[in-house]
Amino acid sequence: MKLLKTLILSGLLLSAPASADVLADKNCGSCHRLKPEEIEKSFTGPDLHYSGNKFQPEWLKQYLINPEVIRPAGFVTDPGFLPKTDLPPHASSSIEDANALTKELMTLKISTPAPVNPEPLSKGLRAKIKYQFERTFGCISCHQSLNLAGKVRGGISGPSLVNAGNRLQAAWVADLLKTPETYIAKSRMPSYKMEPATLEQFTRFLMTLKKENIK
Amino acid sequence: MLINRKFLLTGIALLIILVTACGQSEQSTSIAKPPTQQEVGEVREVNRQTLQPKIVTVTEETRQTYKWYCSQCHGVKGKGDGINAKFLTVPPRNHTKAAYLETRTNEQLFEAIKFGGLSVGRAPCMPAWGHTLAEDTIHSLVRYIRELCHCEAF
Numbered sequence: 001m002k003l004l005k006t007l008i009l010s011g012l013l014l015s016a017p018a019s020a021d022v023l024a025d026k027n028c029g030s031c032h033r034l035k036p037e038e039i040e041k042s043f044t045g046p047d048l049h050y051s052g053n054k055f056q057p058e059w060l061k062q063y064l065i066n067p068e069v070i071r072p073a074g075f076v077t078d079p080g081f082l083p084k085t086d087l088p089p090h091a092s093s094s095i096e097d098a099n100a101l102t103k104e105l106m107t108l109k110i111s112t113p114a115p116v117n118p119e120p121l122s123k124g125l126r127a128k129i130k131y132q133f134e135r136t137f138g139c140i141s142c143h144q145s146l147n148l149a150g151k152v153r154g155g156i157s158g159p160s161l162v163n164a165g166n167r168l169q170a171a172w173v174a175d176l177l178k179t180p181e182t183y184i185a186k187s188r189m190p191s192y193k194m195e196p197a198t199l200e201q202f203t204r205f206l207m208t209l210k211k212e213n214i215k
Numbered sequence: 216m217l218i219n220r221k222f223l224l225t226g227i228a229l230l231i232i233l234v235t236a237c238g239q240s241e242q243s244t245s246i247a248k249p250p251t252q253q254e255v256g257e258v259r260e261v262n263r264q265t266l267q268p269k270i271v272t273v274t275e276e277t278r279q280t281y282k283w284y285c286s287q288c289h290g291v292k293g294k295g296d297g298i299n300a301k302f303l304t305v306p307p308r309n310h311t312k313a314a315y316l317e318t319r320t321n322e323q324l325f326e327a328i329k330f331g332g333l334s335v336g337r338a339p340c341m342p343a344w345g346h347t348l349a350e351d352t353i354h355s356l357v358r359y360i361r362e363l364c365h366c367e368a369f
Contacts, residue, residue, distance in 0.1 A: 073298050079282050079283055081283075081287050081298060134339070135333070135339040138341070138342040140237045142287065142299055153238035155287075155298075155299030155302045155303065157297070157299050188284055188287060190284075190342045190343065191347045
């Protein structure tokens with residue numbers, strides 16, 4: 001009897017098209033946009049229809065198992081940017097589900113951004129871009145990052161960039177800074193017409209931000 | 216002589232700004248005072264063309280634009296209490312306060328919005344919107360701020 005059950009169960013598992021519908025099964029689409037066609041609809045969570053462009057798979061898997069707060073004020077949809085209160089923590093998944101979900105999410109792509117030089121920025125350039133991040137462009141007014149003492153600081157209307165180096169793909173960051181409209185229909189972030197060299201340095205600077213550097 | 220004084224004052228203003236980054240620093244919670252108008256010399260050359268007073272009106276679109284972008288820091292009603300406000304070393308300007316806004320010309324407000332706070336000797340926490348918003352939109356935002364403060368420049 002038990003054997004039969006196991007056989008049926010494993011048969012089901014095998015016959016189910018491995019992970020193809022895991023996103024639908026888990027109802028992720030009730031809060032997240034999973035297809036570019038759904039552009040008219042509004043959602044209560046951030047867009048995932050370009051997850052394969054945006055996220056690093058290892059981070060994605062860990063996030064699904066053990067979610068962290070990325071937007072300290074919640075995913076704000078209110079036009080006057082009223083923050084959400086009583087944010088419920090994001091649902092977490094089992095390791096198995098997280099693997100399947102990650103695999104599926106990483107297939108969702110809408111662009112093929114050009115790769116970015118993966119070399120870490122030199123110390124000098126890091127200091128230069130950090131200065132521009134905080135002053136010339138004022139990014140820190142809306143985004144959390146790390147200061148020299150390794151403390152989190154900055155505004156909260158944009159997603160936290162404290163862990164950007166583990167979370168985001170460099171090529172996506174560069175493409176977002178260059179042509180935000182590819183990914184976000186109407187961004188609340190100012191457009192910056194950066195010189196290509198500055199844009200690359202900004203991207204590589206963001207890639208140095210990692211939560212293990214928090215002190 | 217006048218030139219020298221201008222230089223000196225610009226230097227002072229720059230110094231004040233230099234020690235003021237935008238994210239709240241944990242070692243000092245005291246809020247740096249923005250330099251007053253007298254402390255600030257000419258900081259940048261501007262294309263006078265774009266500063267011509269324009270007749271623009273405040274439309275529903277103006278209000279929506281303010282809500283969408285500016286309220287992040289300045290608050291929905293312009294009181295300087297947006298969600299980023301308490302994380303900035305220099306507080307977002309309260310756009311309902313006539314006492315200060317009367318001392319600023321429409322051109323200065325226009326420049327602050329288009330080129331950012333630094334361009335008018337104000338804090339870099341106020342980003343530049345010149346690549347995001349059309350000039351007419353910026354002119355209408357200046358009008359809207361005049362509505363919020365119920366004031367005009369002296």
